[in-house]
Amino acid sequence: MTEQFEPTIVGFTCNWCSYRAADLAGMSRIKYAPNVRLIRLMCSGRVDPQFVFKALAEGADGVLISGCHPGDCHYVEQNYKTMRRFALLKKTLAALGIEDARVKLVWASAAEGNILAEEIDKMVAEVRALGPLNWKGSEQLTVNSEQSAVGGRSSAVKEMSL
């Protein structure tokens, strides 16, 4: 038996709708693929495209962003911003050669645990079919930071403040 590739998906959910949807799915024992690592943010509008790139560059095979339905955001208009950012993000990802199915935006209300579970299953299946993203940064080079007099940094240790 050949081992099936199990994608790792990072999921950004908003605190008010989609995280509760996920919660609800759990409580109602709705089964969905265990591949998603959920990260809870206050609002989908907090999802900086940098988060998505960092996830993909550091090993995720896909990224799921979810938030309240348009019009229902607890911060009024923020998820419209998410919608517009996502449109640009998709175009950029396409230009970088990353398949459409790897990054997905799903609206789910607190009551829609089943919808979120379905979308997750669908996404996991699609990414599984695509195979690992396996993003490689530039060729690895060893950087010896002791050479620097004032303690210069190298991008290898550059940390992102989120």
Added chain:
Amino acid sequence: MSKPKFAMYWAAACGGCEIAVLNVHEGILDVDANFDVVFWPVAMDAKYKDVEAMPDKSITLTLFNGAIRNDENAHIAQMLRAKSQVLVAFGACACEGGIPGLGNLTTKQAILDTAFSTVSTDNPKELRPQTTFKMPEGAIHIPTMYETVKSLDQVVPVDYYMPGCPPESHQIAAVVGLVIKALKGEAQLPPAGAVIGASQSTVCDECKRARGEKTITAFTRMATFQPREDQCLLEQGILCSGMATRGGCDARCPTANMPCVGCYGPAPDVIDQGARMMSAVASVVDSKDPAEIDKIMEGVADPAGTFYRFSMPSSLMRHART
């Protein structure tokens, strides 16, 4: 007492950074007066072997410009790192990869294939450069191109970053002045890893154009549009990178009625200039309808090239998938 030693070197560069340094004009005499210029290809004769023979850390200040495109660039970077006390990534190419970094949207193979098969190229045998080639008289060599372009800090630790393509000459003069003062104990050098010769804010903050409510329903391009000279370009639908870009140039390009193309690199506290630009653009588009949003975004004709014009190699993704 011997003077502190100064060096400047270009890797995968265009030479514009060197010209920018020469453009401090009379200021160059200050450099001459305060430093012993040991290595500076554009301005004087120098030998690698002399640098190689220097003790480690014997050069006080090295300005390194240019990206890392091949093994030769990386080798010299390592050598100068070892010989220098303070190594400055000088200019967009060294800081972020710069325009040569757009090469990371394609492949080394495609670069070679294109260059050696253009309409005017006479190459029936489809030759490509060989790093080692045996001539009747003996073998000769050229450096090996890397698959991707790297910023300087991806091959050696860097003490300071001085952004700009090239850095503006008044900023160069100010930095040189500061270093001279620091050497005399009259000033403090900034903390390691700092961005120097630039502002702590964005190009927008230096831009004199009037700004109102940014509500865009369509993007346009300079090719087919003549913008007003007094109103924010982004508000007029031109993709100006001012919001995502660090200031320090006095908003040169918007002042010349052209959009900022982002040469001063990511704004403070931003890792990924393109990601910040996406957020900035998303926040000014005036629509709540997904279909309409998609249509407006079609006006962004070249997202990767526009958002990462100077910073592809140092972006979070580093390169496109090829």
Added chain:
Amino acid sequence: MQRITIDPITRLEGHGKIEIFLDPEGNVANTYFQIPELRGFEQFCVGRPVEEMPVLTGRICGVCPEAHHMAAAKAADAVYHVEIPRTAAKLRELLYSAFYVTDHATHFYALGGPDFVMGPDAPVAERNILGVIHKVGLEIGGKVIQARKAGHTVIEMIGGRKVHPCTSIPGGLSKGITVEQRDEIEKMGRWAIEFAQFSLKLFADIVLGNKAYVDLILGDAYTHRTYSMGMVDEKNHVNFYDGKVSVVDPEGKRLGKYAPSEYTDWIAEHVEPWTYLKFPYLKKVGWKGFTDGKDSGVYTATPLSRLNAADGMATPLAQAEYEKFYATLGGKPVHQRLATHWARLIELLYAAERWVELATDPEIASDNFRAVPTATPTEGVGIVEAPRGTLTHHYWTDERGIVTKVNLIVGTTNNYAPISMSIKKAAESFIKRGVVVSEGILNRVEMAFRAYDPCFGCATHSLPGQMPLQVTVRDARGNVVDVLKQFCD
């Protein structure tokens, strides 16, 4: 004799590399001049909006970004089938003239000129701008700084930035100049004319007044009878910004003139696998290898070749110098490569005169600086004379104006074959059996190509501004006899 061990760093040194192989007798068997870099503009500009090409391709070379900026803008105009307003063309040419003054001044005083001002046998350490300033005095050094400053001030006024200008776009420029700026530009231009005349006088005193230098210029070691190329206006006068490209044969007979769109009928590029740079040649004559004469398609595109390819200069002072030049050197065409330095100064004077002509043009400060393109973009070629040779940009786009293909034949690249030949010939002349290879000999080999003011940053395919050099001498068995290294500037 100074012997320098090279390995292990040899392969990793410098942006230009010369390998000289000696035969068993100790004479030169062959020389190879290699370019070690390729950045790939022709590939990575694909996918970019064509109006960005003037800004992107400027980064091919920061020593002459203005040339790429102009060639790119002209190509983009052609892509959009737009005729730019007269004011726009004049502003671009004004910027370009100021740039020529800066660039030629930099070359003469800082890069190539030190050989003459300091003398070809001066110690390496003195052959630089500081050496020149020390020899000719701080006052002249000040003038050179002043000239560079004036040029860059004009570049910034019209182009928005000092290095890497940004204002040329399809249809003209993004902005014009004010009447006050015009006045300032004119004033600086008048000063630039004086500076150019002063530089010519300096050349006459130091070089022409010294028989040893004149003999060196006229000597055979630096002579190649190739075709000459240069852009001319409708009166066949030298023009840097616009016109047709004139080609004359080694006897000075005009082979023809071509419009930018016809360049592929005229030029092809030969490939060698041991270098990242190609060797352009005249397609009508053909590639016959690294050889000169009428049957070889090798041509040069330099200040000297531009004078050879034209019938004169468009401005009076430069025309007088042009006549003196050919009278002194025995008529047209001149093939002695070292005369290129003199030709460059004549061009410097022309550029300064043209600067004033354009600054005083009644239309120059008008606001008619842009015609917004309306046609569907397709394909276009733009040619200007870069200081280091004819510069051709050719773009293809889709109907949105997104670049789909790029071809560039860049300033210095034109001269890759003649430079290689000059190096070989100089090496053959100076490195002979039994002769010790010394630093002075190296410099004479170097002078051979420094006359071309080679800028392999320009070569798109390579790096950067001025070129560092390494010469490796190998014996018949391929062993390294000697390595001489330095930067050519």
